[in-house]
Amino acid sequence: MSLISYIGSQIWAIKEVIPAIASYRLEKNKVENAAVAAMRKALNKTRVFLRNPDFSNTEELTNISDLWNDASEKVGVIDKHLGRTLGDKSRFWS
Numbered sequence: 001m002s003l004i005s006y007i008g009s010q011i012w013a014i015k016e017v018i019p020a021i022a023s024y025r026l027e028k029n030k031v032e033n034a035a036v037a038a039m040r041k042a043l044n045k046t047r048v049f050l051r052n053p054d055f056s057n058t059e060e061l062t063n064i065s066d067l068w069n070d071a072s073e074k075v076g077v078i079d080k081h082l083g084r085t086l087g088d089k090s091r092f093w094s
Helices: 003-051 058-076 080-093
Strands: none
Touching: 003 058, 003 080, 058 080
Protein backbone atom coordinates (compact mmCIF):
# COMPACT_ATOMS: atom_id res chain seq x y z
CA MET A 1 0.00 0.00 0.00
CA SER A 2 1.45 3.32 -0.99
CA LEU A 3 1.72 6.22 1.39
CA ILE A 4 -0.82 8.25 -0.59
CA SER A 5 -3.46 5.50 -0.52
CA TYR A 6 -2.80 4.96 3.20
CA ILE A 7 -3.32 8.67 3.92
CA GLY A 8 -6.42 8.66 1.73
CA SER A 9 -7.90 5.74 3.68
CA GLN A 10 -7.17 7.51 6.97
CA ILE A 11 -8.86 10.70 5.76
CA TRP A 12 -11.87 8.64 4.67
CA ALA A 13 -12.01 7.00 8.12
CA ILE A 14 -11.85 10.39 9.83
CA LYS A 15 -14.67 11.68 7.61
CA GLU A 16 -16.79 8.74 8.79
CA VAL A 17 -16.06 9.35 12.49
CA ILE A 18 -16.67 13.10 12.64
CA PRO A 19 -20.48 12.91 12.08
CA ALA A 20 -20.70 10.19 14.74
CA ILE A 21 -18.87 12.40 17.24
CA ALA A 22 -21.12 15.36 16.42
CA SER A 23 -24.20 13.16 16.85
CA TYR A 24 -22.90 11.87 20.20
CA ARG A 25 -22.26 15.40 21.46
CA LEU A 26 -25.72 16.54 20.38
CA GLU A 27 -27.38 13.60 22.14
CA LYS A 28 -25.27 14.20 25.27
CA ASN A 29 -26.34 17.86 25.33
CA LYS A 30 -29.99 16.84 24.97
CA VAL A 31 -29.69 14.44 27.92
CA GLU A 32 -27.96 17.05 30.07
CA ASN A 33 -30.49 19.74 29.19
CA ALA A 34 -33.40 17.42 30.00
CA ALA A 35 -31.82 16.62 33.38
CA VAL A 36 -31.31 20.29 34.24
CA ALA A 37 -34.85 21.15 33.12
CA ALA A 38 -36.31 18.37 35.28
CA MET A 39 -34.38 19.60 38.33
CA ARG A 40 -35.49 23.21 37.75
CA LYS A 41 -39.12 22.16 37.35
CA ALA A 42 -39.05 20.17 40.60
CA LEU A 43 -37.27 22.95 42.45
CA ASN A 44 -39.65 25.63 41.21
CA LYS A 45 -42.74 23.61 42.11
CA THR A 46 -41.26 22.90 45.57
CA ARG A 47 -40.50 26.59 46.16
CA VAL A 48 -44.04 27.59 45.18
CA PHE A 49 -45.48 24.96 47.50
CA LEU A 50 -43.28 26.02 50.43
CA ARG A 51 -44.48 29.64 50.19
CA ASN A 52 -47.86 28.49 51.48
CA PRO A 53 -47.45 24.84 52.51
CA ASP A 54 -50.46 22.60 52.96
CA PHE A 55 -49.16 19.19 53.97
CA SER A 56 -52.68 17.79 53.96
CA ASN A 57 -52.85 18.29 50.16
CA THR A 58 -51.70 14.81 49.16
CA GLU A 59 -52.28 15.49 45.46
CA GLU A 60 -49.78 18.36 45.49
CA LEU A 61 -47.28 16.36 47.56
CA THR A 62 -47.55 13.47 45.10
CA ASN A 63 -47.00 15.86 42.20
CA ILE A 64 -43.85 17.25 43.82
CA SER A 65 -42.64 13.73 44.59
CA ASP A 66 -43.19 12.73 40.96
CA LEU A 67 -41.23 15.74 39.73
CA TRP A 68 -38.27 14.87 41.97
CA ASN A 69 -38.50 11.25 40.85
CA ASP A 70 -38.39 12.34 37.20
CA ALA A 71 -35.38 14.56 37.95
CA SER A 72 -33.72 11.65 39.76
CA GLU A 73 -34.17 9.40 36.74
CA LYS A 74 -32.78 11.95 34.27
CA VAL A 75 -29.90 13.12 36.44
CA GLY A 76 -28.96 9.57 37.46
CA VAL A 77 -27.84 8.87 33.90
CA ILE A 78 -25.26 11.64 34.25
CA ASP A 79 -24.41 11.50 37.97
CA LYS A 80 -25.54 8.44 39.95
CA HIS A 81 -24.87 9.98 43.37
CA LEU A 82 -26.89 13.12 42.63
CA GLY A 83 -29.59 10.95 41.06
CA ARG A 84 -29.88 8.97 44.32
CA THR A 85 -30.03 12.19 46.32
CA LEU A 86 -32.89 13.45 44.17
CA GLY A 87 -34.58 10.06 44.61
CA ASP A 88 -34.38 10.62 48.37
CA LYS A 89 -36.11 13.99 47.84
CA SER A 90 -38.86 12.18 45.96
CA ARG A 91 -39.37 9.76 48.83
CA PHE A 92 -39.42 12.64 51.32
CA TRP A 93 -42.24 14.39 49.46
CA SER A 94 -44.22 11.18 49.09
